[in-house]
Amino acid sequence: xxxxxxxxxxxxxxxxxxKDYSTEVSEGMVxxxxxHKIQAEQANDLSLRWNCKAGKCGSCSAEINGLPKLxxxxxxxxxxxxxxxxxxxxxxxxxxxxxxxxxxxxxRVKQGIKKFKPRPPDAPDGTWRxxxxxxxxxxxxxxxxxxFLCQDVCHVxxxxxxxxGFAGPRYFxxxxxxxxxxxxxxxxxxxxxxxHGIGYCNxxxxxxxxxxxxxTITENAxxxxxxxxxxxxxxxxxxxxxxxxxxxxxxxxxxxxTAAQGRDSGSAGAR
Amino acid sequence: xxxxxxxxxPRGFGQTARQDRWWVQPLLVFLGLSAxxxxxxxxxxxxxxxxxxxxxxxxxxxxxFGSSPHSWFGxxxxxxxxxxxxxxxxxxxxxxxxxxxxCYYYRGAYYKSFWADPPSCAVGEPRQHYRGEHSxxxxxxxxxxxxxxxxxxxxxxxxxxxxKALWFPNPATGRESFGIGVGTLVxxxxxxxxxxxxxxxxxxxxxxxxxxxxxxxxxxxxxxxDCSSCLNRSHMLWAWMSLVSVMFSDVYVRLCAMxxxxxxxxx
Numbered sequence: 125x126x127x128x129x130x131x132x133x134x135x136x137x138x139x140x141x142x143k144d145y146s147t148e149v150s151e152g153m154v155x156x157x158x159x160h161k162i163q164a165e166q167a168n169d170l171s172l173r174w175n176c177k178a179g180k181c182g183s184c185s186a187e188i189n190g191l192p193k194l195x196x197x198x199x200x201x202x203x204x205x206x207x208x209x210x211x212x213x214x215x216x217x218x219x220x221x222x223x224x225x226x227x228x229x230x231x232r233v234k235q236g237i238k239k240f241k242p243r244p245p246d247a248p249d250g251t252w253r254x255x256x257x258x259x260x261x262x263x264x265x266x267x268x269x270x271x272f273l274c275q276d277v278c279h280v281x282x283x284x285x286x287x288x289g290f291a292g293p294r295y296f297x298x299x300x301x302x303x304x305x306x307x308x309x310x311x312x313x314x315x316x317x318x319x320h321g322i323g324y325c326n327x328x329x330x331x332x333x334x335x336x337x338x339x340t341i342t343e344n345a346x347x348x349x350x351x352x353x354x355x356x357x358x359x360x361x362x363x364x365x366x367x368x369x370x371x372x373x374x375x376x377x378x379x380x381x382t383a384a385q386g387r388d389s390g391s392a393g394a395r
Numbered sequence: 396x397x398x399x400x401x402x403x404x405p406r407g408f409g410q411t412a413r414q415d416r417w418w419v420q421p422l423l424v425f426l427g428l429s430a431x432x433x434x435x436x437x438x439x440x441x442x443x444x445x446x447x448x449x450x451x452x453x454x455x456x457x458x459x460f461g462s463s464p465h466s467w468f469g470x471x472x473x474x475x476x477x478x479x480x481x482x483x484x485x486x487x488x489x490x491x492x493x494x495x496x497x498c499y500y501y502r503g504a505y506y507k508s509f510w511a512d513p514p515s516c517a518v519g520e521p522r523q524h525y526r527g528e529h530s531x532x533x534x535x536x537x538x539x540x541x542x543x544x545x546x547x548x549x550x551x552x553x554x555x556x557x558x559k560a561l562w563f564p565n566p567a568t569g570r571e572s573f574g575i576g577v578g579t580l581v582x583x584x585x586x587x588x589x590x591x592x593x594x595x596x597x598x599x600x601x602x603x604x605x606x607x608x609x610x611x612x613x614x615x616x617x618x619x620x621d622c623s624s625c626l627n628r629s630h631m632l633w634a635w636m637s638l639v640s641v642m643f644s645d646v647y648v649r650l651c652a653m654x655x656x657x658x659x660x661x662x
Contacts, residue, residue, distance in 0.1 A: 190412030190517055210412050215517075232397035255611035279513040283406065284525040287397070306609045323529030327503035330516035343597065343627065347499050351540075351601035358537035 128200065129208040130158055132170065136221050144208060149200055156184050156195035159211060159223075171222040179336050182271030186223050187212040192273040192334045214276040227272050233291050236319065240302050241310040258306035265301035265345060267337040270294065274331035274341060280324045291320035293331035293341050300345035303352070313356045316349055325350070408511065410519035417515040425508040428501075431638055435488070438645050442482035444652040445645070449560045449571075450578045452648040453585055453641050457552045458483045465559075491549055491641075494542035499597045500634050502528075502536060540598040550590050557583045563660075575662040581647045585640040592633035595626025 128149045131142040145162045156174055163170040175181040177196045184195040189203060189210055203209050217225035246253045274293040280286050291299070299320070303312050316322045325346055332341045339345070355362045411417065438445075438454050445452040446463040458465045460472050461483035471481045479485075495501050506512045513520045528536050560579040562571040593599065604610045604620025611617060626633065650656040 187412065187517070189414045191415075192517065204414065207414070212412065229397055236397070255609070257611050257617065258609050261610075277516050279516075279520065280525070280527065282517070283513060283520050284523070286525070304608055308608070321529060323534060324525070324527040326506045326512060326527045326533070327499050328507060328513060328516065329503055330513075333516060342503075343630075347597045348601055348605050350537075351598060351605065354537045354540065355601075355606060358534075359540065 126205070128158065128205040130155075130162060131208040131210045132159065132162065132167075132223070133210075133212040133219075134167075134170070134222055135219060137219055140219065140222075142210060142212070149205070151201070153200045154196055155186075155188055155193075155198045155200065155203075155209070155211060158200065158209075159195060171220075171224045173224055180269055182269035182336075185214055185271045185273050185276065187215060187276070192276045194271060194273070194336050197336055214272065216276045216278070216282045217272070229287060230270070230272055230275060230292075230294065233295050234298065237291070237295060237299060238302070238310050238312050238315065240305065240308055242307040243309045252307055254306050261344075262301045262304050264339055265297045267339055268294065268297055269337060271336060273334045273336065277330040277334045278325075279328060279330070280321075280326075284324075286321065286324055289319075289321040290324045291322075293325075293346065295320065296322060296325070296349055297339060297341055297345045300349055303349065313352050317353045317357060322346070322349055322353055406519035408519055408521040409514060411515075411517055413515075413517060417518055421508040421511075421514055424504045427635070427638075428505060428508065431642060434642055435492075438649070439482055439484035439488050440480060441649075442480065442484070444649045445483070447578065447648050447651040447658065448564065448576075449562055450576075450582060450648045450651070450658075451556050451559075452645040453553055453556070453582070453589075454488060454645045455483050456549075456556050457487060459486050490542065490545045494539075494546040494593075495634075495638075497536050497539035497542055498634065499539070500630050539596075540602065543593070543596055543598045543602075546593045546596075550586065550593055553582070553586045553589065557586055573662070574660055576658045576660050578647060578651060578658045580661075581640075581644050585637070585644040588633065588637040588640045591626050592630070592637040595623055595628075595630050595633055597627065597630070599623050600627050 126149060127146050129144055129146045131144050133140055134143045135141060145166050147158055147161050147165065149158055156177060159170070159172060160174075163172070172184065172186075172195075174184040174196065176183070179194055179197040182194070185192065186195050187193070187210070188195065188198050190212075192214060195211070200209075211223065213219050213223045213225045214227075217227050217229065220226050242252065245251055272294060274297075275281055278293055280290050281292055296316075299312055299316060302308055302310065327342060327347070329342045331346075332339070332343070335341055355366075409418075435454065438452070445455040446458075446465055451458065451463070451465045455461070456465070457467060459467050460469060460475075462470050463483075466483070475481050507514060511521050512525070526533070528534055557579065560582050561573055561575065563574040563576070564571050600620065600623040603623055604613070604616035607613065607616060610620055647656065651658045
């Protein structure tokens with residue numbers, strides 16, 4: 125069997141570096157198989173996260189030859205094996221040990237996002253009615269496996285460390301799934317601009333390129349959200365249109381209420 | 396927003412563990428956009444050889460003031476400053492130019508190629524300070540939709556130019572007759588490609604239906620959104636094809652006007 129060399133990052137929060145391991149590889153192997161083999165045969169104390177080995181749990185995120193990827197979905201025959209394959213932890217997050225990083229920041233960000241708030245039920249039995257094409261649009265966003273590769277590759281976090289004012293692509297996808305949901309009535313546009321810092325995104329499309337679920341993050345989630353922010357904050361025409369629309373709605377609402385009151389009083393009179 | 400308490404080691408410009416040729420794409424974009432920028436400026440400053448028979452170069456359309464028969468309001472206006480060379484292109488070229496500058500695709504492309512912000516995915520950047528489009532000056536990119544409105548008008552005007560390019564004057568009688576030349580096809584292809592780029596723009600997609608959460612309630616918006624989304628899926632391709640076609644259309648008209656190329660009549 126042919127042999128390949130893997131340069132694996134070994135270390136912890138304080139220090140660390142790449143260490144070379146040579147191991148035999150065979151057809152069909154993925155990087156995670158090779159790392160497991162090295163762990164079993166040469167480095168029993170090597171730490172890594174993994175679970176499903178099928179690209180669905182999002183646990184084995186790492187940087188393979190410098191690019192954020194899932195170890196379980198990266199086949200060795202797609203890599204040049206004539207030189208060492210580097211396997212490093214996600215650079216954007218603090219390392220805990222070896223390939224394991226502390227991704228808890230992501231979960232704290234999620235807690236700060238306004239939750240799903242459906243409109244009142246459409247039917248007396250407490251259920252809603254939705255058109256398939258309306259829900260199709262947000263279905264793509266629900267494929268996210270929270271591997272955080274998009275967060276890792278985003279240069280706003282990776283290079284500029286705006287962890288205190290930028291939610292990152294994963295959470296723009298999450299917000300898009302809520303914001304564009306046909307039942308949701310919550311407004312997250314102001315938070316998008318201020319707390320979640322969508323303006324920091326400069327559309328590099330790196331997040332879309334590394335997504336193992338092929339979610340069109342930039343074009344279908346981030347840019348539509350940026351456009352909603354532009355509607356709200358940067359487009360005077362849109363603001364004017366909204367103002368007239370709300371006045372019209374108020375007028376219609378008031379008219380409807382008066383009519384309803386009239387109907388009520390009329391019916392009360394009839395009674 | 397929560398923060399992370401950790402010390403990062405800054406990474407130098409171009410530093411990366413990537414082993415592929417990550418620099419090829421930003422370099423090609425840099426060369427392509429630079430070539431277009433240089434050519435467009437050169438062509439705009441020429442102020443001559445921009446029309447040939449019924450053809451008008453898209454860099455000069457609409458010709459508000461100028462010496463060609465395509466001019467709307469007559470020759471060079473009296474208020475034009477003497478210190479600035481007159482060219483009809485200077486009056487209009489800012490609009491499609493700024494539409495492209497503020498386009499989401501081009502923004503992502505030139506931030507990488509010209510600003511190295513970042514040079515490529517997972518590659519070290521030259522600057523530590525970063526404000527993105529969160530504050531001035533790049534926050535101004537949000538005016539993109541206003542340039543879209545103007546760009547849509549330009550599609551109409553360029554379509555009218557194609558219509559005019561179907562009517563060739565007879566040198567003997569002076570009357571116009573229907574015909575199709577290679578130039579007509581060049582200008583028509585240009586309008587199709589520019590239309591594909593403009594109507595697939597991300598702002599267009601938002602305005603025609605993307606802003607609605609329950610788009611199914613408006614079948615017209617649904618159809619428009621589906622069409623725009625279809626074009627938007629290849630927005631990068633449309634952007635480059637239309638950029639090349641608009642440049643080639645100018646080259647074609649210019650070389651015909653200079654007598655270098657002959658415009659073959661098909662009909």
